[in-house]
Amino acid sequence: MIRALWANIDYVASVVLFLIGLYAVIAKNNLIKKFMGINIMETAVFALIISVGTVRHGSPPIMGAGARAPFINPLPQALILTGIVVAVSTTALALSLIIRIYRQCGTIEADELRRLE
Amino acid sequence: MDGTTLLPAVVVVPLLGAVLTPIVGRTRARMAGLWALAVACLTAAVGTALVALVALRGPFSYEMGAWAPPWGIELRMDEFGASIAVIGFLEVLTMLFAIKYVEKLLLPVRIPYFYTLMLLNAAGMIGFAVSGDLFNMFVFLEILSLSGYALVAIAGERIAEMAAFKYLALGAVSSLFVLLSVGLLYAVTGTLNIADVAKRLTGTGYALPVAVALAGLVLGFSVKAALFPLHAWLPDAHTIAPSPVSAVLSGLVVKVGVLGTLRVLQIYYAARPQQLPVLNGMLAWLGAISIVMGAFFAIFQEDIKMMLAYSTISNIGYIFMGIGLGSTYGLIGATVHIFNHALIKVTLFLAAGAIIYRTGCRNLTDLRGVGRVMPWTSAVMTVGALSIVGIPPTAGFLCKWYIALGAVQADKLMFAVAVLFGALFILIYYIRMVNAFYFREPTRPEVATATEAPLSMVGPLVVLAAGCLLMGVLGRIPLSFVEPAVLRMLGQ
Numbered sequence: 001m002i003r004a005l006w007a008n009i010d011y012v013a014s015v016v017l018f019l020i021g022l023y024a025v026i027a028k029n030n031l032i033k034k035f036m037g038i039n040i041m042e043t044a045v046f047a048l049i050i051s052v053g054t055v056r057h058g059s060p061p062i063m064g065a066g067a068r069a070p071f072i073n074p075l076p077q078a079l080i081l082t083g084i085v086v087a088v089s090t091t092a093l094a095l096s097l098i099i100r101i102y103r104q105c106g107t108i109e110a111d112e113l114r115r116l117e
Numbered sequence: 118m119d120g121t122t123l124l125p126a127v128v129v130v131p132l133l134g135a136v137l138t139p140i141v142g143r144t145r146a147r148m149a150g151l152w153a154l155a156v157a158c159l160t161a162a163v164g165t166a167l168v169a170l171v172a173l174r175g176p177f178s179y180e181m182g183a184w185a186p187p188w189g190i191e192l193r194m195d196e197f198g199a200s201i202a203v204i205g206f207l208e209v210l211t212m213l214f215a216i217k218y219v220e221k222l223l224l225p226v227r228i229p230y231f232y233t234l235m236l237l238n239a240a241g242m243i244g245f246a247v248s249g250d251l252f253n254m255f256v257f258l259e260i261l262s263l264s265g266y267a268l269v270a271i272a273g274e275r276i277a278e279m280a281a282f283k284y285l286a287l288g289a290v291s292s293l294f295v296l297l298s299v300g301l302l303y304a305v306t307g308t309l310n311i312a313d314v315a316k317r318l319t320g321t322g323y324a325l326p327v328a329v330a331l332a333g334l335v336l337g338f339s340v341k342a343a344l345f346p347l348h349a350w351l352p353d354a355h356t357i358a359p360s361p362v363s364a365v366l367s368g369l370v371v372k373v374g375v376l377g378t379l380r381v382l383q384i385y386y387a388a389r390p391q392q393l394p395v396l397n398g399m400l401a402w403l404g405a406i407s408i409v410m411g412a413f414f415a416i417f418q419e420d421i422k423m424m425l426a427y428s429t430i431s432n433i434g435y436i437f438m439g440i441g442l443g444s445t446y447g448l449i450g451a452t453v454h455i456f457n458h459a460l461i462k463v464t465l466f467l468a469a470g471a472i473i474y475r476t477g478c479r480n481l482t483d484l485r486g487v488g489r490v491m492p493w494t495s496a497v498m499t500v501g502a503l504s505i506v507g508i509p510p511t512a513g514f515l516c517k518w519y520i521a522l523g524a525v526q527a528d529k530l531m532f533a534v535a536v537l538f539g540a541l542f543i544l545i546y547y548i549r550m551v552n553a554f555y556f557r558e559p560t561r562p563e564v565a566t567a568t569e570a571p572l573s574m575v576g577p578l579v580v581l582a583a584g585c586l587l588m589g590v591l592g593r594i595p596l597s598f599v600e601p602a603v604l605r606m607l608g609q
Binding site for chain 1: 252256259263266267270273278279281282285286289290293296297300303304
């Protein structure tokens with residue numbers, strides 16, 4: 001069991017990071033901290049998908065002189081590039097919403113906001 | 118020209134239109150509205166042509182950049198993808214309705230951006246519906262979700278930003294569950310093409326990651342669909358948003374979650390049907406609880422838009438119950454209810470929007486007697502109410518009847534009882550509404566002096582109400598249209 005986990009340490013780390021992020025989203029009171037939790041979850045998912053395509057001692061799949069197998073799968077990296085764009089736009093929207101909440105209510109603590117409603 | 122080349126066009130047209138909207142509306146805000154309306158009309162026309170093609174010769178696909186799947190990105194059009202015609206049609210009517218509505222509600226500088234977001238949202242939904250690739254599906258899901266969050270906050274009313282943030286936080290977490298599961302499926306199968314994933318899952322071992330991916334995908338999509346107990350974001354977001362946005366969010370955007378669930382089940386029915394009974398049982402129960410809880414909370418709402426929002430939760434319950442029953446009739450009923458509920462809920466939210474536009478009131482007690490001053494809008498609202506309860510000649514009846522039949526077919530009579538109870542609860546709260554509109558004296562001067570909504574609002578409303586009645590009379594057509602897709606999915 002432990003050996004199996006150790007062999008897949010990259011996946012295990014991603015899952016742990018994902019859960020840490022989820023914890024922050026649920027338990028933190030400050031809206032910015034909540035959103036940082038989502039950012040941590042994003043990083044975890046990206047790391048997982050990138051590590052799926054990685055091969056030990058692999059080289060980039062660029063053909064030509066000196067190309068030598070095994071190659072790293074470039075598809076996950078292309079996917080995650082798109083994923084990062086999505087994550088950045090989500091973050092931008094969330095932060096601008098938080099700024100507007102602060103201007104209107106004077107606080108970004110979830111419990112105080114609930115009382116204000 | 119081959120008809121399949123229309124398939125990328127149906128996504129590209131609204132995307133391009135969205136980008137160009139701020140330029141078109143730079144000097145005069147109304148131009149942006151007319152432009153968006155024109156783009157929506159074109160999208161709807163292309164969508165209808167594609168659905169006609171599916172009806173004629175069955176599912177087909179388009180390879181992006183002529184790269185053959187599973188390497189290239191595939192756009193796939195099947196019977197479930199027929200929702201693009203419904204999306205296009207409802208977007209046209211919503212845009213027409215929105216022109217007058219947003220002029221009153223928003224600052225002129227914001228109006229072009231409103232239409233940009235609406236078109237982006239439509240493009241996301243259409244892209245999601247026709248995507249044949251898991252990651253592509255995720256990207257379109259994010260396009261439609263992000264524009265949805267922004268649309269909730271756009272009017273900046275009362276707690277709009279709070280509601281939008283709550284929606285965004287839950288939405289982002291659910292999207293990450295979807296992406297994580299897509300990553301897991303890619304790790305196990307080495308492909309992202311939906312048909313190819315189904316094929317390769319059949320042979321592989323890895324029971325655990327495959328099951329986790331199923332759970333993650335269904336969890337993610339049921340947050341988007343607001344299935345109980347993951348519905349907490351919906352009532353505030355759908356109430357605070359401007360009425361045309363509420364109509365789109367409630368009628369169409371939550372259905373994307375359902376459609377996503379159907380796509381996932383398509384994969385798993387083909388590859389691992391043995392993993393499904395537990396999930397199906399859970400979905401059926403959560404659906405039944407959604408029906409009852411949503412309807413129960415709706416009874417106590419004073420705000421008409423809040424009432425409609427809870428009624429959405431209840432109707433999503435019907436759809437998930439139909440899916441969870443796993444029987445032919447249940448699935449056919451659920452699929453058709455996706456379309457019919459979209460039609461009915463857009464009707465109801467737009468009618469509520471017209472009433473709010475004229476009177477400025479949204480509470481049932483304040484709206485007493487509105488049926489006398491706004492006869493057309495109130496009549497439309499009544500037709501919508503009757504349809505959503507499922508009174509026989511209207512759109513809601515046949516699909517709920519099929520879901521109940523599905524419960525009988527799956528030998529789970531309990532659920533048929535839930536269908537009946539749900540309809541009864543829904544009847545109670547819509548009777549409250551109709552009673553307040555027609556049989557009570559006006560209490561507010563704004564209501565007593567209000568006039569009928571302008572033609573650009575009443576026009577779409579009457580078309581929608583006619584649609585609700587027509588879908589009831591012609592209900593056989595969509596039922597027989599989706600039947601082959603459901604039979605293919607269940608492997609019969």
